[in-house]
Amino acid sequence: MADGAWRRFALRRTGRLLVSLWVLVTASFLMIHLVPGDPVRAALGMTASADLVAARRQSLGLNDPLWLQYWHYLRDLFTGNLGDSMVSGLPVADVIGDRLPATASLAGLAFLAAVALAVPTGVGMAILTRGGRRRWAETTYVSGSVVLATVPDFLLGVGLVAVFGVQLAWAPVAGRGGTATYVLPVLSLALGLAAVLGRIVRVEMVSVLDADYIRTARAKRLKARTIYLRHALPNALTATITVAGLMLGALVAGTVLVENVFAWPGLGYAIVQSILSKDYPVVQGIVLVYGIGVLLINLVVDVALALLDPRSTIRES
Structure with missing residues (x-):
């Protein structure tokens, strides 16, 4: 079976x-x-x-x-032939090959940063607000995360550039170079995603903490760290993985505007320049890469969910 x-x-x-x-x-x-x-x-x-x-x-x-x-x-x-650029005459595959690492590194780091921010904050807020306690903290956290999640990535990037790049001069505002050049574009992509994921982690964690097996674990006098990390957290991450996978696909596409804000030499910057110069073979090739990337991400999420919860995923009608 x-x-x-x-x-x-x-x-x-x-x-x-x-x-x-x-x-x-x-x-x-x-x-x-x-x-x-x-x-x-x-x-x-x-x-x-x-x-x-x-x-x-x-x-x-x-x-x-x-x-x-x-x-x-x-x-x-x-056969791997995506045609030639109308502007430069270079093979489209070479153009994509030169730009893809910059976009992949930016999207990957932004996703890791979002997860690293969302999981601890979501778990922490669930523990603090469980059972209706500290309503003020719950209201502040939810309201702040909703506002942050509604700000477009590129607009957040512009704000980060204005504050931390221009006024405070803490980080570079354009180009890809050392580690410092990643800070602002990664934050632009990660903060909104972290806000959404953090709310989901909190909601799922609150639900799990009220489950019978968690009460049993408490009755056994297990350490709080063991209860939260070993028993509660893994069971609270199923919905988070689903949303995170879907948002990772959106994150990859969201690099287009953020790369143009920071003059990041990736696929997003290249596709906008190609649209402006009417270089349609390059646009076609980059659209294919983005689309295939999103499809593969969705496939990986489906497989991960099937492994974590086979009853609800594999047996779907």
């Missing part, structure tokens, strides 16, 4: 992943065809000669029938 449930779970998740990938690839292909006007003319500028525009359209295969272009696009993707 268990093997069959795992098999059905794997088939469902694989099927969803394949369908989502097909939708993503098709949408990225249609992107260049949905742009009003001639994308090649827009990329080369109005002063480009007709012969140059025609030659570039021919080299990109834009004169072929749509179904043939789609077939060539799929074939090139399977």
Whole structure:
């Protein structure tokens, strides 16, 4: 029975992943065809000669029938060929390869920082406010986290730059270099996520602390640290993992605006510059990378939840 449930779970998740990938690839292909006007003319500028525009359209295969272009696009993707930049002439794969580490490091550190802030504060507030105690602390914490979570990442980044970068000059405000350059962009991405996760951890922890097995553990005179960390916390993290995984996908996409605030040389900065310069092959490639990243994150979250709580996840209808 268990093997069959795992098999059905794997088939469902694989099927969803394949369908989502097909939708993503098709949408990225249609992107260049949905742009009003001639994308090649827009990329080369109005002063480009007709012969140059025609030659570039021919080299990109834009004169072929749509179904043939789609077939060539799929074939090139399977061989790792994402095309060439219209502006620099460099392979799109090389552009992405140069920029991806900067975005991955920024998003990864922001996620770790958010979890490191959310779990201790959520657990601490749950312990302090359990059973309706310290209402003032609960109200202050919830209100503050709601306000912080509603501030857009890029707007928070602008505020951090103004205060800590310009007025106090405590951290660099642009570029990627040493450790100090990570502080402000990581905080811009992490604080809002930490506020949301912290509230979820607190709510789940309060619920778990009222469970019968926790009361039994207290009756056995177990140490408070053992009760909170070994018995309560693991059971309170299921919902947190779900939301954290979903928000990690949003966090990856959220790097686009934050990277432009801090002139961070990642994919987010590159895609905005490519949109401004009408460099559609680069835009297509980066959209694919972001989309695949979000799909893979969701898959990892599904598998993690299945391992932590197989009854509710694997046996879903």
